[in-house]
Amino acid sequence: MAVMSEHTNPFHDTSPRPHQDERFLRHEIQLVNRNSGIALEALVHDLTPVGLHYLLTHFDIPNLDRETMRLAVSGRVKTPLELSVADLEGMGVETRTVTLECAGNGRNLLAPRYPSNPWGCEAVGTAEWTGVPLNRVLEQVELLDDAVEVAFIGADRGFDRGIEHDYGRSLSVDHAMRDEVMLVTGMNGMPLLPQHGAPLRLVVPGWYGMASVKWLTRIEVLDKPYDGYQQAVGYHYRQSREDRGVPVREIRVKSLMVPPGIPDWFTRERMVDAGTVRLMGRAWSGNGVEIDRVEVGVDGVWHAADLGTRADTYAWTPWQCNWQAVPGEHELCCRATDANGDEQPLEARWDHTGLGNNCVQRVRVTVR
Amino acid sequence: MAVMSEHTNPFHDTSPRPHQDERFLRHEIQLVNRNSGIALEALVHDLTPVGLHYLLTHFDIPNLDRETMRLAVSGRVKTPLELSVADLEGMGVETRTVTLECAGNGRNLLAPRYPSNPWGCEAVGTAEWTGVPLNRVLEQVELLDDAVEVAFIGADRGFDRGIEHDYGRSLSVDHAMRDEVMLVTGMNGMPLLPQHGAPLRLVVPGWYGMASVKWLTRIEVLDKPYDGYQQAVGYHYRQSREDRGVPVREIRVKSLMVPPGIPDWFTRERMVDAGTVRLMGRAWSGNGVEIDRVEVGVDGVWHAADLGTRADTYAWTPWQCNWQAVPGEHELCCRATDANGDEQPLEARWDHTGLGNNCVQRVRVTVR
Numbered sequence: 001m002a003v004m005s006e007h008t009n010p011f012h013d014t015s016p017r018p019h020q021d022e023r024f025l026r027h028e029i030q031l032v033n034r035n036s037g038i039a040l041e042a043l044v045h046d047l048t049p050v051g052l053h054y055l056l057t058h059f060d061i062p063n064l065d066r067e068t069m070r071l072a073v074s075g076r077v078k079t080p081l082e083l084s085v086a087d088l089e090g091m092g093v094e095t096r097t098v099t100l101e102c103a104g105n106g107r108n109l110l111a112p113r114y115p116s117n118p119w120g121c122e123a124v125g126t127a128e129w130t131g132v133p134l135n136r137v138l139e140q141v142e143l144l145d146d147a148v149e150v151a152f153i154g155a156d157r158g159f160d161r162g163i164e165h166d167y168g169r170s171l172s173v174d175h176a177m178r179d180e181v182m183l184v185t186g187m188n189g190m191p192l193l194p195q196h197g198a199p200l201r202l203v204v205p206g207w208y209g210m211a212s213v214k215w216l217t218r219i220e221v222l223d224k225p226y227d228g229y230q231q232a233v234g235y236h237y238r239q240s241r242e243d244r245g246v247p248v249r250e251i252r253v254k255s256l257m258v259p260p261g262i263p264d265w266f267t268r269e270r271m272v273d274a275g276t277v278r279l280m281g282r283a284w285s286g287n288g289v290e291i292d293r294v295e296v297g298v299d300g301v302w303h304a305a306d307l308g309t310r311a312d313t314y315a316w317t318p319w320q321c322n323w324q325a326v327p328g329e330h331e332l333c334c335r336a337t338d339a340n341g342d343e344q345p346l347e348a349r350w351d352h353t354g355l356g357n358n359c360v361q362r363v364r365v366t367v368r
Numbered sequence: 369m370a371v372m373s374e375h376t377n378p379f380h381d382t383s384p385r386p387h388q389d390e391r392f393l394r395h396e397i398q399l400v401n402r403n404s405g406i407a408l409e410a411l412v413h414d415l416t417p418v419g420l421h422y423l424l425t426h427f428d429i430p431n432l433d434r435e436t437m438r439l440a441v442s443g444r445v446k447t448p449l450e451l452s453v454a455d456l457e458g459m460g461v462e463t464r465t466v467t468l469e470c471a472g473n474g475r476n477l478l479a480p481r482y483p484s485n486p487w488g489c490e491a492v493g494t495a496e497w498t499g500v501p502l503n504r505v506l507e508q509v510e511l512l513d514d515a516v517e518v519a520f521i522g523a524d525r526g527f528d529r530g531i532e533h534d535y536g537r538s539l540s541v542d543h544a545m546r547d548e549v550m551l552v553t554g555m556n557g558m559p560l561l562p563q564h565g566a567p568l569r570l571v572v573p574g575w576y577g578m579a580s581v582k583w584l585t586r587i588e589v590l591d592k593p594y595d596g597y598q599q600a601v602g603y604h605y606r607q608s609r610e611d612r613g614v615p616v617r618e619i620r621v622k623s624l625m626v627p628p629g630i631p632d633w634f635t636r637e638r639m640v641d642a643g644t645v646r647l648m649g650r651a652w653s654g655n656g657v658e659i660d661r662v663e664v665g666v667d668g669v670w671h672a673a674d675l676g677t678r679a680d681t682y683a684w685t686p687w688q689c690n691w692q693a694v695p696g697e698h699e700l701c702c703r704a705t706d707a708n709g710d711e712q713p714l715e716a717r718w719d720h721t722g723l724g725n726n727c728v729q730r731v732r733v734t735v736r
Contacts, residue, residue, distance in 0.1 A: 022393075022394055023391035023392065023393070024391065024392040024393070024394070024396070024397050025390075025391070025392070026390055026392070026476070027634055027635050027636070028392070028397070029392050029396070029397070029400060029476060029486055029488070030488060030636050031634070031636075032397060032400040032401055033400055033404070033405045033487065033488050033490050034405065034407050034490070035404075036401070036403075036404030036423075037401045037402065039402050039425065039428070039429050039563065041428040041429050041431070042429060042562065042563070044431050045431075045562070049561050049562050049563065050418055050419050050561060051418050051419030051420075051421075051423075051561055051563055051564075052419075052561075052562070052563055053419075055404075055419075057407065058633050059630060059631055059633065060407070060409040060627075060630065060631055061407050061409050061410060063409070063412050063413075108394070108397060115634050116633075116634065118397055119401065120397070120398060120401050122401050122402070157630050158630045158631045158632060158633055159630070159631070159632040159633065159639065160632070160633040160634075164630075164639075193417050193418060193419055193420075194410065194413070194417050194420070195407065195410070195417065195419055195420055196419075259428075262427060262428065262525050262526045262527070262532075263427055263428055263526045263527070264526060264527040264528070265426050265427065265484075265526055265527065265528040266395055266399070266483050266484065266528075267395050268395070268398050268399075271527065271532075
């Protein structure tokens with residue numbers, strides 16, 4: 001385990017972030033009471049315990065029957081199919097450990113804040129997903145030559161910005177054929193729970209969670225780009241409302257720490273006993289790109305952390321280091337850099353709808 | 369299934385409730401992102417799926433080892449004991465279906481709002497809890513004649529209003545000896561999950577959730593009332609800060625419905641198709657008192673719902689009825705009355721810290 005040694009990288013600004021819109025709406029509270037995040041201390045677990053994995057449910061959780069549900073595969077294919085969960089599992093299942101993160105994670109650090117779920121930094125989790133590789137199904141239905149996209153439609157339906165739709169997303173044919181894209185029926189060794197998409201969901205490792213369509217009932221192979229709301233309008237990086245935008249895809253490099261010490265119930269401020277404190281957490285990036293390094297910032301001075309081994313290509317990487325805590329007020333941060341050289345920014349980058357915020361986490365502690 | 373018939377009971381006020389403090393604090397958002405409620409559509413399930421059961425964690429979730437953890441039973445007893453989880457399970461386990469509700473459920477309907485977790489109405493859930501009746505352990509250690517209370521101390525530690533403490537609560541000896549009070553090691557057929565108190569917790573059926581101490585590591589038999597913060601200061605009904613208060617104990621009669629139709633993502637307003645709409649939900653009261661009736665209010669007119677059978681003495685009771693939905697804006701409510709004649713109020717009763725709010729749920733829908 002690394003004992004902290006000082007780097008030369010100065011910390012640009014350790015003052016509290018200004019938040020122009022520190023008050024939250026009742027609608028936001030309603031959403032957060034439905035959509036739960038990981039408790040940060042649960043980052044100690046390699047696999048996030050069921051019920052602590054983040055959840056973002058756009059509409060209502062459908063109540064589908066595992067026995068009678070059929071997945072319809074149709075569109076630009078030679079042989080349309082209807083498949084039961086048993087049919088799918090009979091095609092041979094695999095298990096992958098995958099870290100999923102909501103594209104809206106970190107939204108509440110931006111101001112002004114887009115009206116949506118006001119995540120802090122807790123919309124992340126890692127699970128063992130069991131299912132059949134999507135490409136086995138696509139090979140069985142045989143795509144026609146003019147196929148360009150594969151759309152995935154869920155059973156969850158509702159309104160967003162006045163537009164009624166079933167939740168749906170698409171992938172290019174090339175991406176849909178990648179080995180890691182899975183039709184999932186199990187999570188952490190159990191059948192999928194209702195809120196995680198039971199009985200069948202898509203998991204697209206390496207991309208933000210919006211791609212991993214839950215309550216999947218239809219796959220449509222298209223000869224043109226999918227025009228569903230969540231694909232064509234939602235989930236775009238935009239500088240302003242008028243901006244046409246850039247589609248959100250891969251997860252951006254990020255890290256989180258388990259806040260040390262004990263909390264105050266309401267403020268979550270932390271009290272830490274002086275001495276050697278073990279800090280630990282997780283770091284991850286998109287598309288299976290490895291984590292190159294994690295640094296821990298203490299009052300603006302950065303120190304290298306030790307990296308552990310990730311469980312799978314698309315799973316987070318554990319990190320840890322020791323901190324010699326001396327009495328007083330301190331700010332702790334962590335910052336990951338991936339093998340592409342992408343590094344977490346110190347400040348949130350502006351995005352109109354609050355997507356893709358991967359700025360460093362800041363934890364204020366009092367050492368006694 | 370009942371077809372709605374009109375009652376004579378007028379609805380006193382169907383206008384939207386005034387909320388003097390409609391904006392929420394960042395600290396409240398932080399708490400809600402940690403403490404998750406049931407998604408109301410999950411009320412369709414007799415047993416709340418793991419991960420949709422409400423969670424209220426005062427401090428951090430401890431990470432305890434099921435194999436090495438020992439429960440210390442001491443104080444005013446003849447034979448102090450240290451018991452492993454295996455020791456406890458060897459004393460013979462039972463399974464009970466129990467509805468638990470947070471005493472702070474409904475807090476965000478009060479104004480001004482006490483600084484705590486701003487629950488709407490979703491802090492409830494029903495699980496199958498498996499464990500050993502507490503009285504078997506108390507009989508084994510043999511209480512001394514001067515024993516008056518039994519205190520239960522968890523491994524979770526932190527600050528509340530500046531006071532550092534382990535979470536702890538007590539019961540009178542009489543209550544602790546009741547058959548339904550359990551030392552629980554399993555939930556819904558699985559070992560307890562970390563966030564629900566693993567490896568060992570107390571479950572006190574019929575009382576609000578604060579009594580059901582999680583991460584239980586110590587039981588102390590006392591010859592005087594327990595003076596821990598959460599017993600002596602927290603969880604009292606108070607009219608003002610200065611009020612000495614009345615301890616919070618039994619769950620108050622309450623009901624909830626599954627909101628019909630489909631939602632708008634952000635506002636959660638509902639769109640319902642005209643015609644016969646099946647409404648359903650759950651009703652429960654404290655101390656195992658039966659639900660006598662549930663009425664559904666449509667635009668101020670009350671209709672009787674059909675009651676189903678509860679799974680166990682301390683489990684919620686299902687109810688349902690049909691509603692002939694006609695186009696327009698409507699407000700739906702549900703109101704339960706228990707066998708003691710206690711009825712849910714139409715308006716929230718004032719409480720300084722926002723406890724025990726059992727006023728009727730209101731669901732606004734547009735029928736098309």
